[in-house]
Amino acid sequence: MSALSIRPDGAFDLVSLGALVHRLDPGVVPFRAAAECRIHVSGGEFNVAANLAACFRLKTAIATAMVDYPIGELVAERVRALGVVPFYRHFAHDGVRGPNLATVYSDRGFGVRPPVVFYNRAGEAAAELGPGDFDWARVFAGGVRWFHTGGIFAALSPQTTELIVEALTFAKEAGAVTSFDLNYREKLWHVRGGAREAARAFARIAELTDVVVGYETALDRELGLEGSAVTAHSALDPAPFIAAAERLQRRFPNVKVFATPLRDVHSTNRHTFSAAVWADGKTALAPSAELDVFDRVGSGDGFTSGLIYGFLNGAELDEAVRLGWAHGALVATFPGDTTMASLAEVRAFMAGGSARIQR
Numbered sequence: 001m002s003a004l005s006i007r008p009d010g011a012f013d014l015v016s017l018g019a020l021v022h023r024l025d026p027g028v029v030p031f032r033a034a035a036e037c038r039i040h041v042s043g044g045e046f047n048v049a050a051n052l053a054a055c056f057r058l059k060t061a062i063a064t065a066m067v068d069y070p071i072g073e074l075v076a077e078r079v080r081a082l083g084v085v086p087f088y089r090h091f092a093h094d095g096v097r098g099p100n101l102a103t104v105y106s107d108r109g110f111g112v113r114p115p116v117v118f119y120n121r122a123g124e125a126a127a128e129l130g131p132g133d134f135d136w137a138r139v140f141a142g143g144v145r146w147f148h149t150g151g152i153f154a155a156l157s158p159q160t161t162e163l164i165v166e167a168l169t170f171a172k173e174a175g176a177v178t179s180f181d182l183n184y185r186e187k188l189w190h191v192r193g194g195a196r197e198a199a200r201a202f203a204r205i206a207e208l209t210d211v212v213v214g215y216e217t218a219l220d221r222e223l224g225l226e227g228s229a230v231t232a233h234s235a236l237d238p239a240p241f242i243a244a245a246e247r248l249q250r251r252f253p254n255v256k257v258f259a260t261p262l263r264d265v266h267s268t269n270r271h272t273f274s275a276a277v278w279a280d281g282k283t284a285l286a287p288s289a290e291l292d293v294f295d296r297v298g299s300g301d302g303f304t305s306g307l308i309y310g311f312l313n314g315a316e317l318d319e320a321v322r323l324g325w326a327h328g329a330l331v332a333t334f335p336g337d338t339t340m341a342s343l344a345e346v347r348a349f350m351a352g353g354s355a356r357i358q359r
Contacts, residue, residue, distance in 0.1 A: 003256040003279040004177050004210060004311055011142025012085070013058035013312055015176075017167050018045025018153040019126030020064050020075050023104040023297070023337060030107050030116065040297075041078035042104065042337035044152040044183050047298055051305035051339040053083035055327065055346065058309065061085040063134050063167070065125035069093035071101050082338060089133045091125040098123030108295055109268040115296060119187065121156070130159030136170040146308060147171035150181035154201050155188035161201045168208035177311075180205050181304055182214030182223075199223055203252075211257040211311075212248065213304050215241075223248065235264040238276045238285055245278035256280070257311075259321070261303045261328055269293050271332070275303055275325040277317055284317040286325035293332045302331030302339060306346065326350045 020043045026034035049060040062079065066072050066088035079086050091099045102121040109115040121127065147167065154161045171178050182202060189198045202223050206212060245258040257279045264272040271293050275286040293299075306327030310320030326349040330341040 006177055006312060007143060007145050007175055009143065010145045011059065012061050012144045014049055014052055014146040014148055014308065015061045015063065015087075015139060015144050015171075016045040016049040017063045017147070017149040017164065018043050019102060019124070019156060020046055020062070020066070020079070021102040021104050022071060022075055023106055025295075025335070026107050028108050028110040030113075031105055034107070038335065039074070040336040040338075041075050042298065044181060044301060045148060045150045046079075046084070047301035047338050048148050048181075048305045048308065049084045050079075050082040051302060051327070051331070052309060055339045055341050056305070056309040056343055058312065059085075061087060061139070063087040063139060065089055065091060065099075065101075065129055067091045067093050067099055067101050067125050075101055087134060087139055089129060091128070099125035099128060101125065106297055111267050111269060114268055117187075117297075121188075124156065126153070127156040127160060129163055130157075131162050131166045133163065134167070136167060136174075140170065140174045140176070144171065144174060144176045145312060146179065147176040148179045148181075148304075148308070149205075151183040151198070151202060152185055152188065154205065155185060155192055155198070157192075161204070164205055165208065168205065172208060177210050178208060179211035179213065179304075179308065180209040181301075182212065183300075184214075206248075206252045206255060209252075209255055211259065211308075212252075212255050213259045213300075213307075215260050223251070236262045236272060236274050236288060238262065238283065241276050242278060242283055245283075249278075259304075259307055259324070261300055261325070262286075268296070271296075273299075273325070273329050273332070275307075275321050275328065277307065277321040277324075279317055282317060284321045286321045289325070289329050291329055291332055295335050296332055298337035298339075299328045299332040301337070303328030305339070322350050 023040040024037040026037045052058040053060045100123045102124045106117040259277040262274040271291045274288045303324040307324030310323040326346045334340040
């Protein structure tokens with residue numbers, strides 16, 4: 001894709017920087033009535049690396065914190081199973097207080113009842129990460145084509161924001177394309193100073209970023225830009241997105257691509273799903289799909305990973321957005337935060353494949 005200069009090869013197709021978490025999922029039962037939960041290994045930045053490895057068969061890695069205790073062993077096993085190479089800074093657990101790998105609690109909701117997400121990130125090891133904790137020369141030694149991080153990790157502490165800036169600076173110098181998913185989480189930023197502090201952090205990060213992923217409202221709230229005068233007729237109207245992308249490019253001329261999923265939520269289990277990408281003044285829009293949603297968590301990361309795969313695979317803008325859209329749609333049909341799709345299934349959905357039984 002002409003807007004991005006992507007190296008043809010490297011030891012890793014993508015390296016992510018972020019926190020690993022384990023999500024407790026009681027299904028459609030709200031936590032106040034739950035008797036059992038499934039455990040999903042997750043992390044907004046990790047999910048992208050995991051999806052690219054598991055579905056798209058690319059070589060990926062994650063730079064993150066790991067705690068040496070049973071929860072850490074569970075999480076590390078899943079990282080290995082998904083095919084992601086870890087670069088860990090290890091922490092010892094004191095047996096009582098931590099440090100910990102964060103716990104995310106998220107039921108699925110149902111119908112008119114939305115999913116509810118809350119956290120226990122007290123004593124989180126990833127929040128203690130900061131500049132100097134990773135040997136970036138070692139991580140990038142064999143070449144890295146793409147480097148990805150996100151706003152969830154930036155929210156954890158002032159030093160995680162500084163670590164992102166350090167890593168992006170090194171990645172740019174090493175010739176990697178850089179991407180940042182705004183992923184604003186109000187509950188996380190509330191303890192860091194709110195939207196104003198997020199805007200300051202995200203603006204610094206955006207100055208080092210080639211590709212920004214986020215809803216059009218993110219530019220107003222998270223990057224501190226003035227809002228668009230365009231009023232959307234629906235959540236699928238791309239006009240506000242186009243206006244937001246143009247504002248973003250004027251404020252951050254280094255940003256070459258802005259991408260967003262578009263989602264009209266009719267109920268917890270019924271969404272109309274599309275996506276849009278802007279680059280070099282051109283916009284590509286994915287089709288709209290009527291989704292029966294099994295588990296919404298991770299579908300946005302599914303979009304991001306499919307989009308990145310498209311760019312890494314030399315796809316033009318229209319194909320890249322449809323790859324992201326198709327993969328994001330499929331991720332919403334699986335339990336958990338990471339993909340269970342194959343590339344063949346993604347391409348079949350892109351081509352208009354049906355849900356008829358395959359025998």
